[in-house]
Amino acid sequence: MLSEKSNRYLTVVVVGGGSGGVDVVLGLSSKLNRAFHRLILVTARPRYLFFPAALRLLANENAPISSMYMPFDNIFGTFPGEVKVGTVTSIEENKDAAAQRGGFVVLDSGEKVIYDVLVVCTGSSFDGHLAFPNDEEGFKEHVTKWRAKIKESNDIVIVGGGAVGIELSGEIKDFHPMKNVTIVQANPLLLSDLYPNRYRIDLEKRLRRRGINMIFDEAVGNSGEHHPTLKLRSGTEIPCDLLIPARGGRPSTTPLKFMRPPVLTDRGYVKVAPTLQVDGHSNIFALGDIIDWPEAKQLMKIIYGHSEVVVANVMRVLEGKAANRVYKGSTEMLVITNGQHGGATYLGLCYGFTFGDFLTRLAKSKDVLVGKTRAKIGLPAKPCEKD
Structure with a gap:
């Protein structure tokens, strides 16, 4: 809903244009109200890299690039979302409770993208x-x-x-x-x-x-x-x-390195509650390969487990309610x-x-x-x- 004090949109920013980010965007696009909400996907790449197709693309000279490298053109459906291409270098939280806004993600260009709720799904980096x-x-x-x-x-x-x-x-x-x-x-x-x-x-x-x-x-x-x-x-x-x-791979969590209170384990994974809220930061969610959760890192867990929990809880937070959907692990x-x-x-x-x-x-x-x-x-x- 709109803030009564500032009569402004509530903004959800999703950082990471991989499978986790795309799935969250798809889920939120079907639930957000264009009259009250904004949805922004921040991605370091101009297109979606579907990693399960990578090995066949590299081995098969005849495989089309678009089997892995896909445009973001239609991921918001009919919702007027926005894609910003850039690398997030840091996250700045607003510590003023009266200000209502959650904070900013800072891009390598220097641009600051304001958010009320932030979803981080930056995935893994490989050699x-x-x-x-x-x-x-x-x-x-x-x-x-x-x-x-x-x-x-x-x-x-x-x-x-x-x-x-x-x-x-x-x-x-x-x-x-x-x-x-x-x-x-x-x-x-x-x-x-x-x-x-x-x-x-x-x-x-x-x-x-x-x-x-x-x-x-x-x-x-x-x-x-x-x-x-x-x-x-x-x-x-x-x-x-x-x-x-x-x-x-290694978790790509550098933008969260300097958050206080600290959110990363000594191996670079993000500490989360069962609601997939980042520990100590209730308006920030994390999912996918980067979270510290005792399970194998797999695409199916993200699509059929993590993203559903995050989408449901983001909607509750936007409504001023406490997140209550919990992730209990996956088969x-x-x-x-x-x-x-x-x-x-x-x-x-x-x-x-x-x-x-x-x-x-x-x-x-x-x-x-x-x-x-x-x-x-x-x-x-x-x-x-x-x-």
Whole structure:
């Protein structure tokens, strides 16, 4: 509603144009009243980067850029929202209770964007092939460079046997079947012990059937950048003319670093209440990869858990009520592709269920969720280069 004292709009600012931010914007756009509310998305990139499509985009020279790099044009639906492209450098809260406004987000341009309620979903930052530049030209150059690296290499070593490493190996084998692909994993099995051994072993068997090599209980010694071989921690040398790191990302939480009271853990994650309000800052919410919550970081948890809680609670705060929707965690579910036609899925209900190629292909492998995602943000389901 409008403030009785200042007769002004109440402004919600969402920081982060990734999957979390887009999902919150979609949810709020259908609930906010244009007569009383403003909605602003602040994003470091001019377009939405749909990360689940990244590995196929890099491995497949024929994949359209718009399968991952999507315009924000229709994400507000009929609500008159605004997209501001810029990097948030800090958050300034208004400590004057009588002033009513929550504060400002400060952009690298020096612009200050006022907010009443702030939602932070800045995601993770990565190294190597997933370190996409923010600008459009840099993004396209990055894709071109990595496609060339993969195409011109014969012995590719992927460091990390988590979901990214597994899926990347399958994508490379799909589009470059003659290449020698090896996963080096520090653990005795793929993934982590969050998942049952039977599922981890099943994934290993599926990859080996495709000719993907796996080396367990090992770590990388030299970088392999200027050598035809890669030296492992044990002293073993393996052929390597392209080394790809596939370890987990780091939370992108620098703008929250100087908030008082402090909101970050020693690992850089945001401390939140079950309402997903930032500890000590009731008009700021956080979700996605950046929050300190005891669960695996996964897109499905954001879409079907975090964002619903945040949208409901933002609406209550705008109405002058206390947030009361709580996040209780999500069922562990992991859908891992093995190229376009297969993979393995784990659903953590009862004693846990595992599914193979057919269901995984239907759920994700066929188009890595691109069609569904594009339709959700108001684009034609089939990507094309003119987007």
